[in-house]
Amino acid sequence: MGVNPLEAEELIRDEDSSDFEFIVYDSWKISGKTAENTFNKTHTFHFLLGSIQGEFPVPKPRSERPRKGPTTEEKKTMPDQLSEMEESHQEATEKEVERILGLLQTYFREDPDTPMSFFDFVVDPHSFPRTVENIFHVSFIIRDGFARIKLDQDRLPIIGK
Template sequence: MEGSGEEELGTSQAHSQEGLRDVKGRYRALFNLVKENRDELMNLSSDHGLNEVMDEASGLYSHAGASAQIQALDAQLLVVITDLLQEKASQLFVEGNAFDSSAFAEHLLNFMGFNRLEDEDEENGVATNGRLPQDAWLRVAERAQCCFKTAPTFHYMMGSFVAEPPPKQRVERQKKAPTKEAQRTMPAQLKQMEESHQEATEKEVERILGFLTSYHAEDPTSPISYYEFVIDPTSFSHTVENMFHTSFLLRDGMARMYLDANKLPCIAPVTSGETDKAESAIRKQCIMSISMQSWKDLIEAFEITAPMIPANSQNVE
């Protein structure tokens, strides 16, 4: 049974190869036919030759199963036929140049039923008046109807042409220029606010320096932890303000920071004997940031229960 199946498969493949060769041969025959009968196929009075070639090629293409080789042959034949049709169309255009418009107009008038009156110009012998019947153009339309497909329906490309009034343009009001009195008052107000803010910052820095100095004087040998000094366990915003104001102490050389034996930051005031050394030493600045979670973790790690810098009563609303 297995042997008979293989034989049938081999036989079908042989038949398919033989059919493919036959289709290729018929395509070559079409190429030779077009080449040998080129002048006859280019005759404007007959189109049967090219139509027959195209019909036969279509049958071969559908019968061969559209293999890659057949597709290539069909494409080549289509290119040859297209070139012939292009040359044929150019001949039609050349003959169209000999078109007699007067004869066509006379033939059109006769077809439309133009009624020439008897009164003619005696000198030229030409009818001076004439009349077309009411259905003259209808006759032309009915005659031309068979040459065209149905007319496309009319539609708007951008919707209906409903006229709408244009939107009213807003007239922007011009802002009034500040008067001379306002121009004089505004800088004075800003300057006063800036001076008051700077004065409040300086007072808060001096207040924090007083706390740092008093803590250091109580026990000069015991280091003051930086985090225990600036953190307020009851207020995150006050902690941030303490860090901000303490930075001015470090910047101006009124306090210094160092690391203890556990590599933790400590802070201490700068005494009068250390002022000259602090001025001559190279200062280094860094940016410290703190988040709400870090603030909570530091309170838990250092077991901070009360702030070392009490909130200023003047700043509490």
């Protein structure tokens, strides 16, 4: 019964007899002597010597497969409408960037020394996709140098001239 020292302490507190304390102490002493005989020396790793001294296998050369060229069917998969749609989408993006630039210029004409909070300008609390589009459009304005993003004293982004 007394191999765990925490359990032994609880039992010692519960039992007032000194005989029980001697039994617990004696069992720990016996357990220690048994472990001492078992772990008296460090074992060597002689069983690993054979696997460490072995030769490493030579890697096999990789063979490249001939690549297939695109067939005529694969070339024709791009529809003509897509290029027209890309152009109209690009024009819509340009118009939206110009509209947002106009809003920024109006704001800076009215109060040129006060920067605008980036989050207040781009975040739409009712539409996540609209917020992403706003960030996308503002990135063009920043890239073209019409505005700059800085950090204020609270390390939050602001849009300034």
